[in-house]
Amino acid sequence: MVQVDSRVGSRELYDYFPSNTAELTQLDAGDFSFLGYVGDEPVLIGVERMTLRDFVNKVWSGRLYGHQIPKMLASYAHSYAIIEGTYRHSRGYVSVSGKRLKGGSEKDVTYQQLECMLLTLIHTTPIRLLQTNDEQDTVCTILALEYWWRDASLHTSHRKIYAPPPVVGGRQFYAAKLIHQIARQLPGIGDSKILQAASHFGSVKKMINATKDEWYEIEGVGKTTAARIVKAVEEMA
Secondary structure (H helix, E strand, O other), X not given: OEEEEOOOOOHHHHHHOOOOOEEEEOOOOOOEEXXXXXXXXXXXXXXXXXXXXXXXXXXXXXXXXXXXXXXXXXXXXXXXXXXXXXXXXXOOEEXXXXXXXXXXXXXXXXXXXXXXXXXXXXXXXXXXXXXXXXXXXXXXXXXXXXXXXXXXXXXXXXXXXXXXXXXXXXXXXXXXXXXXXXXXXXXXXXXXXHHHHHHHHOOHHHHHOOOHHHHHOOOOOOHHHHHHHHHHHHHHO
C-alpha cells in the first residue's frame, strides 16, 4: 500500500492510483512512502515528487538541499526523487511544451543549468533520481517501485552481470549511502573497513551509539582505534 501525502503537490495524484493500492495520509517527509523488504527486514521507502519548475526553484531557493533532502534521509531507509515533465534543448535554453522553462525571478533556465542541477543531485546525495513524463507516468513508476521493494527476490537478472565495485587508484568505490558516508569520516575506518562497519552495525543509529567494545569486534579495529572512534563521535554531538 502506497501512502500518499494529503497536502497539495501529492494528493492530486491519488485518483490515478488503482483501487486499494494507495491511501491518503500526512507524511513527515516526501510525497509518497511505502514499506519494502531487505531480506526479511522491513524498510521504509520515501519518494519526493517535483515538476521541473518545482525542482529548479527548490534548488535556487536552497530549500531542496537545506530542508527537504536532509529530512528525507532522516526519515527513510531509501529515498527517491522523481522529476516530472519532459523537456528539450532550444537554442541553449530548456523548452517545455514549446515554452522556455522559467525559474527564480522568472529567469529563463539554460539547458546546461538544468543538466548540472540534475547531475549534482545524482553525484552528491544518496537520493536516487527518476524522471517521468506526467502525473500518470509518475504513479506507474511509484507502483513499480513499490512492487520491486515488496519482493526484490522476484528480480534476479542483475546477478548474471554483477561484479564487485572496481578498485580505482587503490580506493574502493561504494554506493553513497549515509552509513558509508559517516563511517568514512571516522578515524581508522578507511575504505577497506567501511563495508565491514556498515554490515556490523546495520544502521547509522547503532553505529554512532556503539561502545568501544562493539567497535573492537570488527576485524582490524584495535582497542586504540575503537577508543578514538568513540571519542570522535562524542565530539560530533
